[in-house]
Amino acid sequence: MPIQGTLKAMSVPELLMWISQYSKTGTLEIRSAGMTETMAFENGALIFSSSSNPEATLGRILITNGV
Numbered sequence: 132m133p134i135q136g137t138l139k140a141m142s143v144p145e146l147l148m149w150i151s152q153y154s155k156t157g158t159l160e161i162r163s164a165g166m167t168e169t170m171a172f173e174n175g176a177l178i179f180s181s182s183s184n185p186e187a188t189l190g191r192i193l194i195t196n197g198v
Contacts, residue, residue, distance in 0.1 A: 155174075
């Protein structure tokens with residue numbers, strides 16, 4: 132059963148914790164200010180992420196932060 136709504140109900144960190152804690156599988160898509168962030172989860176683990184903004188991809192963020 133798909134779940135959808137706004138981030139007013141649950142913040143992104145809370146949402147990510149919920150996905151992990153309850154081992155959810157599926158795709159999370161966040162749209163804001165003309166950008167789309169997509170994350171795929173399998174049993175609560177992040178397996179894929181993408182962004183319509185090349186500077187906001189997970190890989191770019193990790194490199195920028197020295198991870």
